[in-house]
Amino acid sequence: MATAAPHDSRRRAALFVTTVPVTLEAFLVPFADHFRALGWRVDALANGAAAVPQLEAHFGARFDVAWSRSPLAPSNLLGAAQRVREIVTAGGYDIVHLHTPIAAFVTRYALRNLPSASRPVVIYTCHGFHFYRGQGRPGHAFFRTMERIAAPWTDYLVTVNREDFEAARGLGGIAADRVRLIPGIGVDTRRFSPDAVTGNEAAAVRRGLQVPKDAFMLTMVAELAPVKRHMHVLRALARVRNDSVTLVLVGDGPSASLVRERVAALGLTDRVRWAGYRRDLPAVLAASDTLILASEREGLNRSVLEAMASGRPVIGTDTRGIVDAVGADAGWIVAKNDVDALAEAIDAAAAGPSEVARRGAAARVRACAEFALDGIIDAYDGLYREALASRV
Numbered sequence: 371m372a373t374a375a376p377h378d379s380r381r382r383a384a385l386f387v388t389t390v391p392v393t394l395e396a397f398l399v400p401f402a403d404h405f406r407a408l409g410w411r412v413d414a415l416a417n418g419a420a421a422v423p424q425l426e427a428h429f430g431a432r433f434d435v436a437w438s439r440s441p442l443a444p445s446n447l448l449g450a451a452q453r454v455r456e457i458v459t460a461g462g463y464d465i466v467h468l469h470t471p472i473a474a475f476v477t478r479y480a481l482r483n484l485p486s487a488s489r490p491v492v493i494y495t496c497h498g499f500h501f502y503r504g505q506g507r508p509g510h511a512f513f514r515t516m517e518r519i520a521a522p523w524t525d526y527l528v529t530v531n532r533e534d535f536e537a538a539r540g541l542g543g544i545a546a547d548r549v550r551l552i553p554g555i556g557v558d559t560r561r562f563s564p565d566a567v568t569g570n571e572a573a574a575v576r577r578g579l580q581v582p583k584d585a586f587m588l589t590m591v592a593e594l595a596p597v598k599r600h601m602h603v604l605r606a607l608a609r610v611r612n613d614s615v616t617l618v619l620v621g622d623g624p625s626a627s628l629v630r631e632r633v634a635a636l637g638l639t640d641r642v643r644w645a646g647y648r649r650d651l652p653a654v655l656a657a658s659d660t661l662i663l664a665s666e667r668e669g670l671n672r673s674v675l676e677a678m679a680s681g682r683p684v685i686g687t688d689t690r691g692i693v694d695a696v697g698a699d700a701g702w703i704v705a706k707n708d709v710d711a712l713a714e715a716i717d718a719a720a721a722g723p724s725e726v727a728r729r730g731a732a733a734r735v736r737a738c739a740e741f742a743l744d745g746i747i748d749a750y751d752g753l754y755r756e757a758l759a760s761r762v
Contacts, residue, residue, distance in 0.1 A: 382758070383411040385463045385490075386429070387454075387477050389437055389470040391416040395424055397555045397672075398469065402428045404747050405754070415457060416473070433457050441475040441516060451480035459488060465757055468494040475516060478523035491757040494520075495528040497555070498669025499537060502690055504706070505667075517541055526757060530554045530670040531694040550753065553694070554670035556743030562679035564734065567656035575650070575657035579643045585616040586720040588685070589658040591651065591673035592665070594623035599664045601632055602687075606664075606712035608636045612720040617662075620645040620654060655680040659726055660701070660719050664712065665689050675741045678733035683726055685715050695741070700733035 384405060388394050394402075394414050402412045406428075414429040417437050425432055435453050438446050454477050458466060466481065468474035474494045481492060501513035514537075521527065521543030528550045529535040535551040538544075560566065573583075581587050588607075592598040600619070607617055619629070619642060633642045648654055651673075655661070661677035661684045668691030674684050675695055684701035686692040693703055702719060704711035719726055 381409055381411060382465075383413070383461060383463045384465040384467055384754075385413050385415055385458065385461060387466060387468045387473045388414075388416045389473040391419045391422045391425065393470055394419065394429070395422060399425075399428045400556070400743060401747060401750060404751070413461060413463075415454070431461070435473075437472050437476060439472065441472050446472070446476045447479060450476050454480040455484070458490065459484070462488075463490040464761075465754060466490045466492050468492070469497065471496075471500060471516075475520050478520045482523040491525045491761060492523065493526045493528065493753070493757060494524050495530070495552075496534060496538070496669070497530055498667060498691060499529075499534050500667075501537070502667045503533060514541075518543060524548075525760070526550060526753065528552050528753070531668075531691045533690040533694075534669070552746060552749045552753070553741055554675065554746065555672070556746030557672070557675040557679045557737055557741050559679045559738050559742045562652055562655065562676045562737075564656070564681040566680075567653050571653045572657040575653050579618055579645060579657075581616050581618065581643060581657070582614075584614060586612065586614045586660075587618060587658045588615055588660055588662050588716060588720075589618045589620060589654060589677075590662050591620040591654075591676075592663060593621050594619070594626045594629050596625060597666045599666055600625065600629045602664045602707075602709065603662060603712070604629070604632050604636055604638060604642075605709045606716060607638055607641060609710065609713035610716045610720075612717050615716060615720050616641055616643060618643045618645050618654070618658070620648055620651070622647050651676060652680065655682055658682055660685050662686065662716070663689075663692055664706075665692065668692055670695055670741075675737055678737040678741075681730045681734040683719070683729035683733050685712070685719060687712065696733075697736055699729060700736050701729055 386398055406412050411430050413431040415433040415435055419432040420434050435450050437450050468477055501510045518541050521541045524544050526548050527538050527544055529538050530553055538549045539546050655677050661682055664687045668689055670691045677684055678700055684696045686696055686703055687706040688703050689706055696703055702715040704715050
């Protein structure tokens, strides 16, 4: 990573705001570490942030705010908003950086009328709008309206995929040149690398999951939740002709029992492995032949980027965020709702090891060039510099 000089002689301060602390821990620690290394004070605000000891080494003060799940709940627009305003006013922050929809809306609402002399620069990184092409009208209208309301309270709006970038520029209320496209939160291309895992480690993963050496290991890393569309993937697997294909499901979530029931109902018990939550994803991906994902919506999916960095191609649908990552040559992209096309892509990959290797190599090149963590951090470093200069 390039080492940047401090932004100026005065110590700067930033507040990272998320709805829940897992977002801070899973995605934002490298960014906090970067700016702290430059001399910034970086604090965190989330519902339960103070109770997560893993955050202590990466953030200064950690504040708790009890958000409601509904952005328009009276408790958000009164109690939570008032607490946010007090924290920001007392903290003297130069930048307040928002990362999740509820926290972003309530925080922008809370800070909208602060006097300009004490108001920080407000940056919202949208990791995937909750409105998207193909969505039902009521949901699309509601979530888009919420973003239109909050746009004038936003100094910079960062999107992570092309569809959201175009949608953000059409919201109104924020100048087009204040809408940016920075592709995701970055992938550690050293940790996720074809050379980072030994053959013995990959083989051990297969043995632990009871995946035969000669099986085509198709891995899906995703929360077991409706938005990830495990059912769509299972319907495609049921139509795959190649008996060597074994689907490994990594993750857990609220739909776990329903997914298990569907596996049994489709007669796929012998072709599906349940990996649960894993901390050894580099080894799991090294053991895999391809990654598969068919989500209803995405921002810019991290597991896709990690698979690509690991030299594994992606079989995916033309869902926002998936297609942005995979591009033209890092895997197979099929129509979002075409089960037969997804099954055919799986069969094609399983029957073509040389093509899997070629697309996997292209995926690694693309991940390093477009989505490497160092480059994403550098992009935010530049944005912070611009944000500070905008207030001079």
